[in-house]
Amino acid sequence: MSTVESTTHGVPSAAPIVLERAAVRNWKPPIGLGAFAIIAVLIFVIGGRGGTTTFKLSTDSDLIQLPPIFAPVTVVTTVVIVLLFLGAIASAYLSFTARKTPLWLTAVFALLFLAAFLTWAAADATIPIPGLLVGTVGLSVPLIFGALGGVISERVGVVNVAIEGQLLAGAFASAVVASVTQQPVAGLLAATIAGVLVSFVLAAFSIKYIVDQVIVGVVLNVLVVGLTSFLFSKVLAPNAAVLNSPPRFERIPIPVLGEIPILGPVLFRQTIIVYIMYIAVAVVWFALFKTKWGLRLRSVGEHPQAADTVGINVNRTRFWNVSLAGAIAGFGGAYFTLGSVGGFNKEMTAGAGFIALAAVIFGRWDPIRATLAALLFGFASNLQSVLSIIGSPVPSEFMLMLPYLVTIFAVAGLVGQVRGPAASGKPYIKS
Amino acid sequence: MSDQIPAKGQVPEAPEPGQPATIAVAEPSKAQQVLREIMGGSAMISVLAVVLALIVGAILIALTDKNVQAASGYFFSRPGDTFKAIWDSASGAYSALFQGSIYNFKRPEFATGIRPLTETLTFATPLIAAGLGVAVAFRVGLFNIGGRGQMLVAAGAAGYVGFAWDLPFGIHLIAAVLAGMVAGAIWGGIVGLLKATTGAHEVIVTIMLNYVGFYLIGYMLRTPGLLQAPGSTNPKSPAILPTAVFPELFGPQYNLHWGFVVVIAATIYVWYLINRSSLGFQFRAVGENPNAARVAGIKVKNIYVYAMLISGGLVGLAGVAQVLGTVTSGFSSGIDAGIGFDAITVALLGRSRPIGVFFAGILFGALKAGGYSMQAAQGIPIDIVLVVQSLIVLFIAAPPLVRAIFRLPIPGVVKTPRTPVTAARKAEVSK
Numbered sequence: 085m086s087t088v089e090s091t092t093h094g095v096p097s098a099a100p101i102v103l104e105r106a107a108v109r110n111w112k113p114p115i116g117l118g119a120f121a122i123i124a125v126l127i128f129v130i131g132g133r134g135g136t137t138t139f140k141l142s143t144d145s146d147l148i149q150l151p152p153i154f155a156p157v158t159v160v161t162t163v164v165i166v167l168l169f170l171g172a173i174a175s176a177y178l179s180f181t182a183r184k185t186p187l188w189l190t191a192v193f194a195l196l197f198l199a200a201f202l203t204w205a206a207a208d209a210t211i212p213i214p215g216l217l218v219g220t221v222g223l224s225v226p227l228i229f230g231a232l233g234g235v236i237s238e239r240v241g242v243v244n245v246a247i248e249g250q251l252l253a254g255a256f257a258s259a260v261v262a263s264v265t266q267q268p269v270a271g272l273l274a275a276t277i278a279g280v281l282v283s284f285v286l287a288a289f290s291i292k293y294i295v296d297q298v299i300v301g302v303v304l305n306v307l308v309v310g311l312t313s314f315l316f317s318k319v320l321a322p323n324a325a326v327l328n329s330p331p332r333f334e335r336i337p338i339p340v341l342g343e344i345p346i347l348g349p350v351l352f353r354q355t356i357i358v359y360i361m362y363i364a365v366a367v368v369w370f371a372l373f374k375t376k377w378g379l380r381l382r383s384v385g386e387h388p389q390a391a392d393t394v395g396i397n398v399n400r401t402r403f404w405n406v407s408l409a410g411a412i413a414g415f416g417g418a419y420f421t422l423g424s425v426g427g428f429n430k431e432m433t434a435g436a437g438f439i440a441l442a443a444v445i446f447g448r449w450d451p452i453r454a455t456l457a458a459l460l461f462g463f464a465s466n467l468q469s470v471l472s473i474i475g476s477p478v479p480s481e482f483m484l485m486l487p488y489l490v491t492i493f494a495v496a497g498l499v500g501q502v503r504g505p506a507a508s509g510k511p512y513i514k515s
Numbered sequence: 516m517s518d519q520i521p522a523k524g525q526v527p528e529a530p531e532p533g534q535p536a537t538i539a540v541a542e543p544s545k546a547q548q549v550l551r552e553i554m555g556g557s558a559m560i561s562v563l564a565v566v567l568a569l570i571v572g573a574i575l576i577a578l579t580d581k582n583v584q585a586a587s588g589y590f591f592s593r594p595g596d597t598f599k600a601i602w603d604s605a606s607g608a609y610s611a612l613f614q615g616s617i618y619n620f621k622r623p624e625f626a627t628g629i630r631p632l633t634e635t636l637t638f639a640t641p642l643i644a645a646g647l648g649v650a651v652a653f654r655v656g657l658f659n660i661g662g663r664g665q666m667l668v669a670a671g672a673a674g675y676v677g678f679a680w681d682l683p684f685g686i687h688l689i690a691a692v693l694a695g696m697v698a699g700a701i702w703g704g705i706v707g708l709l710k711a712t713t714g715a716h717e718v719i720v721t722i723m724l725n726y727v728g729f730y731l732i733g734y735m736l737r738t739p740g741l742l743q744a745p746g747s748t749n750p751k752s753p754a755i756l757p758t759a760v761f762p763e764l765f766g767p768q769y770n771l772h773w774g775f776v777v778v779i780a781a782t783i784y785v786w787y788l789i790n791r792s793s794l795g796f797q798f799r800a801v802g803e804n805p806n807a808a809r810v811a812g813i814k815v816k817n818i819y820v821y822a823m824l825i826s827g828g829l830v831g832l833a834g835v836a837q838v839l840g841t842v843t844s845g846f847s848s849g850i851d852a853g854i855g856f857d858a859i860t861v862a863l864l865g866r867s868r869p870i871g872v873f874f875a876g877i878l879f880g881a882l883k884a885g886g887y888s889m890q891a892a893q894g895i896p897i898d899i900v901l902v903v904q905s906l907i908v909l910f911i912a913a914p915p916l917v918r919a920i921f922r923l924p925i926p927g928v929v930k931t932p933r934t935p936v937t938a939a940r941k942a943e944v945s946k
Contacts, residue, residue, distance in 0.1 A: 112713070285909075293913035298658060300912070302859050303905045310901025311575075317896035318579040430898075435726075438660070442719045481734035488723040495720065496713040 113185035114176035116493065117193055121168040124197060128161035128204055131477065135208035143214050147343045152210070155203045164200035168193065202467075209474045216463075216470050217350040221358065222424060224462030226251055226433070228361055229416020230440030231447065231454040232368050233279070237409035238449055239372065240402050241385035243509045245301025246286050248437025249308035250410050253278040254417020256312040259428035260320070262330035268422045271330055272357070272415065275422075279414015280407050282308060287406040291399050294511045305437070313430045320428060328427045333357060357415075357423045364412065369451040381405055385505035388512040398512045413437075442491060449504055461487050563917050564910035565878075572903045573605035576895055580604035608893050615888025616881035626768070631884060633764075633771040637841060639880025640775045641666075641833035641854050646861030646872040647785045648703075648829030653867040654789060655822035656802040661706060661721030662830045662855025664728030665699040669831030670838045670850045671732045671742060672698035674752050677759035677839055687758040692777070692835050699831015700824045702728060707823025711816035717823070725855070733848045744845055752845045761840040774840035779873075781832060786869040788825070798822055830858065857904075864908050879904055 135157050141150040171193045175185040202211055230247040237244035257278035262271025286304055290297040320328045333355040341352040351362075372378040380401060383391040388398045420432050439461050447454030464487030472480045577583050583604055586596040614620060616635045622628040645662050652659035659665075673695025682690055702724060709715040735741040737750040744753035761772035789795040800808040801818045809815045837850050861879055865871030886900035910917050918925065 289909065289913055293915055295909075295912040299863050300909070303863070303908045303912075306856070306860060306901050307905035307909070310898045310903075310905060313898035314575065314896050314902060315579070317898065435722075438722045442722055445716050445719050479734050479738075481730040485727050485730045488726040492709070492715070492720055492723045492727075495723075496709045496715040 117172040133207040137203045137206045138210040140212045157207045160203045214349045219466035220463040224459045225419045226416045227458035231443040233409040233413030234444035239385045240405040241507045243297040246304040249305040250279040250282045250413035251417035251433045254414035255420040258418035259421040275414045275418035276411045279410040283407045283410025287403045560914045568903045568906035577601040611889040611892040612885035616885030633769040634884040635881040637770045638883040639877045641836045643876030645830045645833035645858030648826040649858045649862035650867040652826040654802045664725040665702045665827045665830040666834035666851040667728045667732045668702045669695040669699035669834030673835040674838045677755040678753045684758045691759045695835035696828045696831045700828035703827015704824040707820035711819045755843045772840040774836035782873045
């Protein structure tokens with residue numbers, strides 16, 4: 085536990101607490117990294133494979149063609165294992181001298197592990213790197229929108245378990261409206277409104293009726309699943325041609341940026357929803373931390389009494405920001421229909437809202453970190469599908485498990501005791 | 516702490532919303548007062564919430580009914596037709612619901628007419644067990660969304676013992692039940708352990724373990740020698756040996772099995788645990804205020820582990836009841852049938868009190884059993900049940916709303932409505 089030990093247990097308040105410097109040795113990072121290094125040995129040495137893996141860096145349609153990388157499996161895995169152990173030792177040294185393991189070390193460690201794993205898993209096959217990453221972005225889009233909604237809502241002090249419901253409502257509304265009007269933009273608008281409506285219920289019940297926010301969230305998810313599935317079977321399925329065949333957004337390649345090797349196809353040959361997502365992440369981050377609105381929002385989530393004393397209307401702030409969160413999440417829901425699949429289907433979000441919730445907590449209630457966490461989830465689930473096409477030695481179920489196991493490890497080992505907004509989940513009753 | 520068994524009522528519990536507070540009312544006549552309390556009391560609210568939810572369900576059914584739509588086309592020439600169609604669709608649906616869940620009047624004698632009620636209890640069995648598990652976690656302030664994973668591993672363990680071991684009648688059943696509950700307890704205990712040792716947020720870990728459990732069981736079900744039926748290529752287990760199957764409670768014409776009796780015993784046990792035992796006292800203390808509990812000398816971290824062990828074991832019992840009672844011909848990875856999530860609503864509806872959970876489970880079991888017959892008889896998708904369930908919980912959670920709709924008096928001086936479930940909180944993860 086990384087608390088300052090000298091301050092605990094009834095030290096009189098007059099004691100010069102600050103003067104005492106507690107050497108805090110946090111052993112979690114080196115233990116975590118060491119565990120992964122040992123796992124690497126287990127996988128790569130005991131399950132050793134020969135051959136050469138080819139990493140394809142360019143798609144055929146690229147203007148600038150990069151040559152593929154050929155990685156001999158034994159060499160790469162051996163080098164990486166050595167590097168991993170060096171990383172773990174470095175981290176242990178830092179902990180021993182009571183310093184923190186820097187984030188870049190963990191990141192490099194993870195990247196190395198990943199590279200070795202890919203090389204090992206795809207021995208004698210080709211991994212299309214752009215394809216892998218394009219799929220990652222695709223799978224992450226709704227997660228990121230959901231996570232942004234979650235961040236805003238929780239920062240203002242309302243736990244948003246209803247992300248799943250907001251995404252699903254958005255997907256449903258966008259499919260129906262876009263089909264009827266044949267205008268995908270109208271679908272986007274409808275998705276936003278649907279997300280707001282779900283949020284209204286969340287806000288009304290948690291703020292006006294002071295019902296426990298987690299309860300409302302869970303129940304809203306069930307309600308939206310029930311409503312959309314009911315309407316799908318009863319109304320949409322029989323009239324699929326009219327009500328459930330929305331037009332999809334086309335990919336819009338951005339002229340110059342789209343030609344950058346690797347990054348171009350991944351980031352700049354996407355649909356309008358993805359471009360809006362880039363803007364949304366930046367705007368939410370900026371607004372939360374650099375504007376008056378964001379300061380007020382965060383103060384309401386951290387200490388509503390204090391916010392109230394300086395004249396901020398706590399409940400009104402909460403109500404409108406929860407609605408905004410719903411709008412963002414609902415917008416993301418439209419990606420399920422207008423961005424990827426096309427038609428609506430029962431429970432088509434398949435737990436994405438819960439993953440987004442995990443990304444919010446994993447990302448420590450920060451829009452950028454939550455986005456990265458969402459990308460990690462997207463990457464892991466896409467990695468599985470890519471590897472299953474190549475034919476990997478690991479049973480596909482274990483590959484599918486991997487992102488969730490990594491999250492558990494990360495939450496237990498690296499993130500540790502995350503601290504959310506202090507007043508999140510607590511209703512504010514003005515007395 | 517060990518021998519301190521608190522008497523009932525020693526811990527002042529938060530009055531439930533809507534329950535008359537104990538403060539004396541400015542006394543009108545006794546009869547008037549009683550009437551007011553009945554009209555505005557918690558039981559009345561619950562009944563009205565169910566009625567309200569059913570009304571909303573009826574509106575949905577009527578709106579999507581073909582005959583109603585056809586009749587409303589000429590509403591202004593013959594409005595009677597529309598109302599008749601609305602009445603027909605709603606009453607047809609609900610009489611099918613009733614006849615599918617309580618008593619079927621179309622059957623000549625009582626023995627077959629009562630069969631729907633036993634179906635209700637069969638559906639209620641796993642719901643109650645899992646609901647109890649979620650409720651125990653709620654009382655400690657933990658939110659167990661991991662019902663799916665816990666049920667699946669429990670089903671896997673109980674199923675494996677049930678079909679692979681060769682034991683005499685009685686012992687075999689007990690062994691299988693214990694195996695399942697232990698597996699569920701381990702799956703839940705991991706969460707408690709991680710929370711206690713590393714502070715990992717239980718919401719994330721339970722969600723992640725759901726997926727891990729799902730893929731793990733999925734892998735085992737398609738791997739010969741583990742859970743897959745010999746000679747089969749389907750991801751399905753062999754049938755449970757007859758010695759490990761819960762015997763039928765009322766003979767072979769009913770599906771109701773001894774699992775229901777086990778669940779009754781579990782309810783009594785949980786009641787004893789929460790309300791009478793020393794451990795339960797500590798559970799409630801931690802749930803009300805972990806900081807105060809720690810100051811009082813309760814080992815909060817151990818309590819988290821115990822609570823998740825018990826919670827996981829109870830949810831595991833739901834998986835056991837499914838495998839050894841309801842679906843004995845071999846199970847697939849869909850054996851949890853969404854019960855893990857339904858259990859959350861059951862626990863919420865039962866306000867995390869064992870008796871409340873028991874009856875909430877029966878109510879939801881009735882809705883489920885009736886929902887299927889409604890689907891078969893009237894072509895109304897079973898998803899309507901989800902809508903009704905979630906609305907019931909929403910309305911019950913917000914007594915002021917129900918009172919406002921029905922213009923009920925407020926009984927006595929209502930204290931600030933506090934939510935019954937202290938669980939839900941809060942980013943109080945930080946200690």
